[in-house]
Amino acid sequence: MPSPFIELQVGERTVKVTNPDKVYFPEIGATKRELVEYYVSVGEGALRALRDRPTHLKRHPDGVGSEAIYQKRMPAKHPEWLETVTVTFPSGRTADALRVTEVASIAYCANLGTIDFHPWQVRAADVEHPDELRIDIDPQPGLGFDTARRTAFLAREVLEEAGMTAFVKTSGNRGVHVAVRIEPRWDFVEVRHAGIALARAIEDRAPDLVTTAWWKEERGDRVFIDFNQNARDRTIASAYSVRAKPGGPVSAPLTWEELADAEPADFDIRTMPERFARVGDVHEAIDERAFSIEPLLEWYAKDERGDMPYPPNYPKMPGEPKRVQPSKARDE
Numbered sequence: 001m002p003s004p005f006i007e008l009q010v011g012e013r014t015v016k017v018t019n020p021d022k023v024y025f026p027e028i029g030a031t032k033r034e035l036v037e038y039y040v041s042v043g044e045g046a047l048r049a050l051r052d053r054p055t056h057l058k059r060h061p062d063g064v065g066s067e068a069i070y071q072k073r074m075p076a077k078h079p080e081w082l083e084t085v086t087v088t089f090p091s092g093r094t095a096d097a098l099r100v101t102e103v104a105s106i107a108y109c110a111n112l113g114t115i116d117f118h119p120w121q122v123r124a125a126d127v128e129h130p131d132e133l134r135i136d137i138d139p140q141p142g143l144g145f146d147t148a149r150r151t152a153f154l155a156r157e158v159l160e161e162a163g164m165t166a167f168v169k170t171s172g173n174r175g176v177h178v179a180v181r182i183e184p185r186w187d188f189v190e191v192r193h194a195g196i197a198l199a200r201a202i203e204d205r206a207p208d209l210v211t212t213a214w215w216k217e218e219r220g221d222r223v224f225i226d227f228n229q230n231a232r233d234r235t236i237a238s239a240y241s242v243r244a245k246p247g248g249p250v251s252a253p254l255t256w257e258e259l260a261d262a263e264p265a266d267f268d269i270r271t272m273p274e275r276f277a278r279v280g281d282v283h284e285a286i287d288e289r290a291f292s293i294e295p296l297l298e299w300y301a302k303d304e305r306g307d308m309p310y311p312p313n314y315p316k317m318p319g320e321p322k323r324v325q326p327s328k329a330r331d332e
Contacts, residue, residue: 003018003019004020004021005018006020006033008036010102011104013104015108017036022062025064025269026065028246030269036107036111040106040107042272042273043103043107044281045240047102048281049119049238049283050100050119050238054124055117055120056117057109057114057117058071059113060115062113064244064245071114073096078108081105083099083101083105084099085097087120089232091315097120100117100119116241116244118235120233128187130186130188131181133164133198133293134177137155137223138223138224139174139175140220140222143223144174147209148176148223149259150223151206151209151210151225154209156168156178158198158201159178162198164295165291166179166180167253168254168256169251169252170251170252170262171237171243171251172249172267174264177236177237182291183290183293192231194297194300195230195296196227196308199212199227200299201299203225211224211225214228215325215326217325227308228310231311240272247265248268249264250268250269252267253282258282306319308321309321309322309323
């Protein structure tokens with residue numbers, strides 16, 4: 001028997017949704033069809049966050065209870081209108097990743113079971129020079145959302161002093177993401193250095209609240225700012241991305257005023273469409289201006305602490321300190 005399906009008109013495309021009644025989020029009874037229709041309903045905002053970016057897919061073809069399939073390469077068989085872009089990984093290997101150019105491409109991938117969309121911080125026109133600086137604010141286990149909120153406001157304060165305008169969203173979990181559009185003039189190494197300088201400046205203002213310690217054993221009960229999210233092939237969930245969690249939470253773009261009393265649980269696959277219809281994309285202005293990271297690079301150059309460890313899958317990088325956790329280093 002052929003699988004049941006429906007067809008949705010998404011812009012100029014007809015997108016086929018197979019097994020539309022399959023339950024993807026059992027806790028709330030949300031189906032695959034609801035997931036696809038969600039992305040169409042917030043399409044303008046989701047497209048703004050993903051447009052022309054190489055994007056990794058986190059697929060759960062049998063819903064959130066199933067194991068994730070992390071897909072960095074688009075299958076060779078796909079509609080001719082669906083575009084790809086070639087990216088280079090830290091290993092030197094390359095792949096043709098999804099290039100999001102229209103809402104239909106988002107809907108098509110949602111039909112493949114994609115719940116989370118994870119874009120690179122570059123655009124297809126220049127995949128070697130990021131146009132986004134990312135501040136990934138991650139409260140350590142046991143800490144509440146308010147610690148992430150306080151850290152985000154500190155990040156905004158530091159960025160304003162550097163002459164930069166930041167945009168904020170919930171991560172869809174317990175954290176907060178802050179983004180700044182930057183001029184695509186610096187490579188991944190330089191943008192990562194700018195991220196380290198920014199993270200350290202935030203940490204210096206509230207060392208009891210914030211840490212940049214890469215090793216978990218050194219973080220304690222503090223909020224970690226993951227500076228390595230600015231490295232090549234490191235991605236975070238995009239604005240409006242649903243997260244593969246029971247209640248269908250969403251990474252929700254906010255105004256800074258809204259962040260003051262927002263709660264992540266307020267934004268999910270069923271509440272966000274109504275919000276989007278009412279207020280639109282509150283990050284609509286994010287592409288209006290791109291900023292220089294030179295102030296942050298000057299801070300980095302003056303900091304005698306130098307570089308920080310890269311993620312374990314990276315080759316040893318020039319200037320990187322010993323990549324071994326402190327407790328093991330002491331035992332040697």
